[in-house]
Amino acid sequence: MHDSDMRLPASDDSAPAHVGFLLIPDFALLPYASAIEPLRAANRLSGRPLYRWSHVSIDGTPASASNGVAIAADASVGADLRLDYLFVCAGGNPALFHHQPTFAWLRQLARRGVRIGGISGGAYLLARANVLTGYRFTLHWEHAPAFLEEYPDLDLRRSLYEIDRDRLTCSGGTAPLDMLHGVIAREHGSELALAVSEWFLQTHVREGAGPQRMPLRERLGIAHAPLLRVIGRMEQTIEHPEARQDLARLANVSLRQLERLFRQHLGRSLGEHYMLLRIERARDLLRQTSLSILEIALACGFASASHFSRSYSGRFGHSPRSERLTRHPITRR
Numbered sequence: 001m002h003d004s005d006m007r008l009p010a011s012d013d014s015a016p017a018h019v020g021f022l023l024i025p026d027f028a029l030l031p032y033a034s035a036i037e038p039l040r041a042a043n044r045l046s047g048r049p050l051y052r053w054s055h056v057s058i059d060g061t062p063a064s065a066s067n068g069v070a071i072a073a074d075a076s077v078g079a080d081l082r083l084d085y086l087f088v089c090a091g092g093n094p095a096l097f098h099h100q101p102t103f104a105w106l107r108q109l110a111r112r113g114v115r116i117g118g119i120s121g122g123a124y125l126l127a128r129a130n131v132l133t134g135y136r137f138t139l140h141w142e143h144a145p146a147f148l149e150e151y152p153d154l155d156l157r158r159s160l161y162e163i164d165r166d167r168l169t170c171s172g173g174t175a176p177l178d179m180l181h182g183v184i185a186r187e188h189g190s191e192l193a194l195a196v197s198e199w200f201l202q203t204h205v206r207e208g209a210g211p212q213r214m215p216l217r218e219r220l221g222i223a224h225a226p227l228l229r230v231i232g233r234m235e236q237t238i239e240h241p242e243a244r245q246d247l248a249r250l251a252n253v254s255l256r257q258l259e260r261l262f263r264q265h266l267g268r269s270l271g272e273h274y275m276l277l278r279i280e281r282a283r284d285l286l287r288q289t290s291l292s293i294l295e296i297a298l299a300c301g302f303a304s305a306s307h308f309s310r311s312y313s314g315r316f317g318h319s320p321r322s323e324r325l326t327r328h329p330i331t332r333r
Helices: 028-047 100-112 122-128 141-150 176-188 190-199 216-220 227-234 244-251 253-264 271-287 293-300 305-316 318-326
Strands: 019-022 051-055 085-090 115-120 137-138 156-157 161-164 167-170
Touching: 019 028, 019 115, 019 318, 028 085, 028 115, 028 156, 028 176, 028 190, 028 227, 085 100, 100 115, 100 122, 100 161, 115 122, 122 137, 122 167, 141 156, 141 271, 141 305, 161 176, 161 244, 176 190, 176 227, 227 244, 227 253, 227 271, 244 253, 244 271, 253 271, 271 305, 271 318, 293 305, 305 318
Parallel strands: 019 051, 019 085, 085 115, 115 167, 137 156, 137 167
Antiparallel strands: 161 167
16 A cells, blocks of 8 residues: 555544445355454444445345345435445456446545445456546456456456555455555554454454465466466466476576476376466456457467367367356346
């Protein structure tokens, strides 16, 4: 987080800040809890009501999280709430959310000067509402490939959280705890923010620019540095796969030695691992975008839709088209 980018007005001690949580169907419960609980803790530890909150659903009925837990709504989208903040909590597949009244309401709140936030996949909806242009922001890494296909010109960062003027976004999980630490520190002092973090057993408050994912070494359980260098390059070049000889030169080993390393540490060949990365990226794009089968094939390094379809069916046992038929977009108007 860049402190200079967070321009918050001085708080009015007589009135708690009103925070809205817009709960999109299938929102992730953990990041929602990680956002609302620091507000409760700030009230408790300060001994006064610094924050109050309201829950909003698209139609005023209880909103169900991805694990089935339902949260009662205080209002529906479009309600005339006097908010200081609104956090959009979205998980599941936010790319399939096309609810125009929600987007119109977000634009209306932004025009009023409400500080707008996105939690986990929430930034996807903010982009759809056209309230992120000119801001830097982040969202959960799972949604990033599809998002970049749809919004290549927006300033998406691969960080834990971003606070840029009146836009607050975080990647999900427990990242809201870190983001709210910054909000509370700015509005009510670092002493209270540290007390809130300690209450939630945070032994370290992460910087906003920190990475969302574990390093490859921990994620794959591999300590071989040249092999990790190659795998990292492969993950970065899915659309235009690098030649095997170039990857061997990157590791400073022969191609035969590199193949042996893949077999030894991953139990599959270099080509099989590259194919796995490309197929899994394609599955994300099928689930999260409206790109054509051919467009997805090309975005994942396949020369043709037919080659892609054969490879996909071989991996998952069904065609790319069948994968797409399982989607259930929210398009209520």
